[in-house]
Amino acid sequence: MNNKSKIDIVVADATGSLYAKEPKVYPREVDGRFQRLRTAAVFWLLGMFYAFPWISIGGQQLVLFDLPERRFHVFGLTFWPQDFYLLTLLLIIAALSLFFFTALAGRLWCGYACPQTVWTEVFLWMERKIEGDRNARMRLDKAPWTAEKLLRKSAKQFVWIVFALWTGFTFVGFFTPIRELGHEALNGGLGGWESFWIVFYGFATYGNAGFLREQVCKYMCPYARFQSAMFDRDTLVISYDPLRGEPRGHRRRAAERFVPAGESVVAFNPLDATVPDGQQRVLGDCIDCLACVQVCPTGIDIREGLQIECIACAACIDACDAVMDKMEYPRGLIRYTTENSLVGKPQRVLRPRTLIYAGILASVIGAFLWLVSARDAVIIEVLHDRNALFRTIGQGAIENSYNVKLVNKTDADMLLSLRTETDLPLRMIGRPSVTLAPNEVYSLPLTLRAESGTVHGRQPISVTVVDAQGNVLVRGDSHFFAPESP
Template sequence: MDNKIDIKNIPVDVKVHKTDTGVNKYNPRDRIYVRAVKGLHQRLRRNMGFIFMGLFMLLPWLQFHGQQAILLDIVEQKFNIFGMTLWPQDFTILAWIFVIGAFALFFVTTFYGRVWCGYLCPQTVWTFIFIWFEEKIQGSRNNRMKLDKDPWTAGKVWKKALTHFCWLAFSLLTALIFVGYFTPVTQLFVDFFSFDASFWAVVSVLFFMFCTYGNAGWMREIMCTHICPYARFQSAMFDKDTFTVTYDAKRGENRGPRSRKDADYKTKGLGDCIDCNLCVHVCPTGIDIRNGLQYECINCGACIDACDDTMDKMGYAKGLISYTTEHSLEGRTTKVVRGKLVGYFLVLLAVCAAFGWTLVVRKPVMMDIVRDRGALYRETNEGLIENTYTLKIINKSQVEQTYLLSVSGIDELNWIGDQELTVQGGETANLPISLALDPVHANKPVLDIEFVLQDKDEPEVTLSQGSKFFSAR
């Protein structure tokens, strides 16, 4: 019986595109000049970027019941999100949101590759905005390359200074809006530009301003290729049925230039790729997609639009570079519905259901019972046994609520203090009260009682909290 294992020779010679052969090969910022490109995918990317950029800019300014709709107040340890206030005890809700985001990202990546990176990642969106400033001030890709090689003149200084001024101005706006999620945004803008802002507000704004300026203006693709961990583990979610930006080597090779009128180029051994390198020029990470799938690729589709435009001008069929799967390139059927994708989807549904259930069962009010730490009990002049408590009521909604308070467990207990309390939206109120009991009704040293809270306007909202009543016996 032949037990030999077939050996397959795997080529180890990998061609990697190099955009600069100079000595300073570890300074990619100086060697990647992104060329502007138009097309379906870039329109989609820009429109999605505008929508989410608009949401980012506008959300802090929205008002809800006279208050900032979204205010993540870290100092006060409460997050106001429209009609809901989240306290540290509610951080499981935030945890569910992050888990949902993670599995949604896994699901989308398994199906369509790194489209999050190419279309919605803040690093990508802000980078393209900064490149837009470059194009409007310094000109096209070739003009920017020429400008960097030219000696320093008044014109070059003006263009560079104006570019960096626009970068810093947009970074400042970004930082103010971002910090405005954590402090009242209107007051922040007024105080900042009137030089009346607090020390930590100024430090926070300047910190995020220079982070934005550095990331989108200078680091750019370094964030995607060297710093972002997502680029490193994304391949674990890929399979042969994942749609990724791919070059069809069977159709494109051998690549080479030719005339538009050259109809018999295939008889010369040439493929459809004319080796124009536009796919490299438009790539924000500076890779050559023709070298195969690379972890630097962010699936933005810029090379697809550039290649489709070239194919259209040459009179060739589009799709030399496209969103496709490895199985499709091999001539096999792509399995859209498959185990891994279904698994991520089911987990995502389960997590969403858990998040929804957490919101449904969440009470819009919370109550803590704090006993008097000075004494377990005391005897009044009337001979009654008295226990003192402080009721801490937290209104988790953002509207004023009135609550009715009572106690159960011992019918003969006398309530000393207010039994109706009004609490402002998102605020905490402390109510000191006492409970008194005739010793005749105290049949043991420690009695179980239960404080009951009920919303006056919404009686279905009730909350109970157990405690103890200490007697003299």
């Protein structure tokens, strides 16, 4: 186990402290194909978070979790408590996705899509713009307090706090219509709970992305602890190739790495990664520049092997590839690979585990999409009159009264009518119908009558809801009560 993964407990020093202070990590900015992919993910994910509440479809906020009304509006669809089984499927899809992508390529979620990673990238970008690059930030922190240092530190904290509060405001805007929330904020009319959650979520963003950063990934996130259960030797992970890179050593560009035994260093073709006959290895491809360590957001050295602190952001790959290009060495000293591949065994990315995960995931996603498309447009609940099971009217006829609760789950007006489906000789009194506005809840009275002696005891019935074209939308079950047979 490497030193970075050990518990930082040390012998008491002169001050009596039993714990070593965690050193601050100053990740260096890096450019490369994986960093550009991460940047695109940041723009996409934060774009959805900050933009979705402000987009409306037909006057309805694109994404709104309306808890007081018990309605969730998502991309033009309205979900009610009766649709919460879909939430269960979504959670299953999220879990299966995590299993699949982890078994396939390690901690992709952590490196590219985790909120902690995404917001930390934004806070680091703001820090670089105000305090400078890695070396400038390190010098600034070590320098004594001056007017310039106070100005830069204060400016950074101010920008962080404003952005964190805007994040908290946007978060609350997913639960309270954001335009109404903005109007209340501008006029000083925010409610207590709204103010609390704006400050709470803003503080969480400020603390996690501004100060804790890699500590959340290393010590607070449980995923780092149980991810190994989903790994095997064919999982793609970010690894350093020690067979190619060792022994490490500084050298000039295109310096030789192999010489005849006993001879001094002269010349060498850096693109030849094999050891020629009769020669000995002097240096591997790793020039020990520490670029991979300097760009790591969790401050680890990937050359020490796979570590739970690694979030698979691939910053070390981009940094190492840039160095290999300058040294005119082949890329890939640090790369996505498997443990089997590193020891010369065949690499199997597609294997039974990943194929099973992919098949189950595709099936659950298909079931979810089918259930969403096939869900009822109307909710019906048939409630029998609680005051009397039945009543007898003229000539011994029996009547039952019901209260039919209807909910229009669509975003359009609907003309709805009631019909009965039963083999009993029942007659509906009147033709109950109603026009419901989008998302309207309405209680429609219904009376059913049976002539004397035609129905006895407790009998099941169904009430159907039909639209203006006569299409049956939904059915509700209840019972018809009459005196028992003599």
